[in-house]
Amino acid sequence: MIHASFKGRIGGFVLDAEFEALGHGVTALFGPSGCGKTTVLRCMAGLTRLPDGQLTVGAKTWQAGRKFTPIHRRAVGYVFQEASLFAHLSVRDNLCYGLKRAKGPLRVGEEEVVSLLGIAPLFERPTATLSGGERQRVAIGRALLSQPELLLMDEPLSALDRLSREEILPYLERLHARLEMPVILVSHDMTEVERLADRLVLMERGRVRAEGPLAPMLADPDLPLIHRPDLASVLEGEVVAVDDAYGLSQIAVPGGVIVVPGRLGPAGARRRMRIPAADVSLGRNPPSDTTILNALPATILSAEPEPNGSPLITVRLKLGRETGGALLLARISRKSWDSLGFAPGEPIVARLKATSLSHPSTSMETAPDWQEDDDVRD
Template sequence: MSGDRIEAAFRGKLGTFSLDAAFQAPMRGVTALFGPSGCGKTTLLRCIAGLQRLEGRLSVGGEIWQDGGTFLPPHRRPIGYVFQEASLFAHRSVRGNLLYGFDRAMRGRDGPPAIGFDEVCDLLGLERLIDRSPRHLSGGERQRVSLGRALLSQPRLLLMDEPLSALDAMAKQEILPYFERLHARLALPILLVSHDIAEVERLADRLVLVRGGRVEAEGWINDLLTDPRLPFAGTRGTAAVLSARVLGREAGDGLLRLDLDGQTVLVAAGAVAPGAPVRLRIAAADVSLALDRPSRSTILNVLHARILAIAEAGETEVVVGLGLGGGGGQRLQARITRRSLAALELAAGMDVFAQIKGASLAAAPGAPNLECNEGHPSCAYRPETP
């Protein structure tokens, strides 16, 4: 039913650029519009906001915002928009900037707000900044205030156009946990435009791959990251993002013990409560394969898997697609040499042991609790159905 999702389809020309793109997204979690610069990601976002008018259709949670003769202007669309640069009012304090959006949203509205001022300040760590001028904020702090102002406008949909691209690496690491906290605590659909795959791996549930003004693929993030038909498989940094659950901490060395589709994985990580869902990032280059389970090795994590597919990755290497367990579990990949492929006579359908040389949590503890409606085994999150 369309009430549980966003349906967007736009087509038209802007100068020499042609857009003909359609996708769907759930009414909860982060959907990333990913692709190279100039592929049409921001144009799609502006069409959804009503800032750019092209022929098409837009339905948000069952409400028609654009279709045929219907076109809601931007001011009638309940959206929050976070731009690359935090456009704050220099003459207002942080409090004044936040209340600007809040007061406008609550004007003539009955009942309490969906998200309140104190909640936003707590969510984004703005309490100590509240009386400062924007001129005295760092880049990361300014973007947190911009995000807070967008949230206080009481949006039904949050749009973020490369909100981290203007920040340096240190500022990005400072603000990312706040984005994750937002994701975990608010049942709000977020469309995130990005060309940074590491950012997408850390934040997104679903992925829409945009190329040349068209949607090349869309789906749950790990399905696309591990699809040998898509360009991710050919890149050296390709990785899988899997969902796991914390079992506890090892008493001897403090490693975190995770349940990954019924198999145990050990990682070095900070404090996370037992039972908490986490995102686990495993790079294809950090996975080697064996026909027999190793008995004595420095590699701690060895997972039983089945080969699903083998794709070329340059002149000397291939990417092996794997399904955990008997092949029906979550997917990951191994990047190995053609020589190793031939030596072990690896082929689709074979059972192997994947030796994980490196695994890390892809997001801060307390990752959101989200599952696809289909209960797909390769979704980024797979705890209880909301």
């Protein structure tokens, strides 16, 4: 595990943040601009030093009391919002620079990084000719080849247009699936968090409001995340069958099997799904004469009215009839809830449109970029 605690004042901004991150996988720092996410990342890297700070990465202590390991002695890879490549070097030479900065044993090889990020066709090109997505892939590759014990990513997609972000996300998903390296991801884009994070640290005004595994955090009725307009559930499961004739896959999740568009095999592969709450309807019986492919038994856990006089209500569900089912969210009208007389604890059927399910894309292309300004403390 990674334990971080930083307290202090930077100008007029006060930071008082303490949290734990996974020793592998992706931990996301999420919150609005100016809440202190980037400041925390800079403290973890050693770029910003607060007198009251602690940081342990596995068995190593990088900061505690008077002990402070400077940045050049920390095995940290840092990916900034801008790729910041060396313009006078080719792509290959930028990657080699990462290898030269390696501070420890070989954790990831050059061939593996090049393969995961699809960089080989770019080797001899000058960095000035790269698109935004290509530049960021090279920057990530350079950071990985420095053999970090901890990879820090500060809004790595914020300088890209939407198309470029969608095209680079599959590369990040491949890294997430293949590498054991712990990653701290700073983001204020929940779509990125839903696709990449295993653990979520929610920040507000320099403090940590809550932290925990991603799916329960998204469905926590005591957190503001549950009232987001684009609310969605994140489910992870295993491919159990592929229907080649119709281009569909069956993914087993705790409490049921979900049919998803696309050939997402092979069998046994792990896949993550995002299910918009607005695309989940509820009933007491499986539907008939309908195009809906997924009708799963579920149990109502609670119902949360949306604020400000909204006509909608958010329903928290547990898939299946047994304990341990995956959490699922549905957003329906209060009128429907009252008309059907639903109540917490009641067994119902959750209906999901297969076309509303999103899953990791297999696209490996890139596209142009644009610039987005952000708060320095973000």
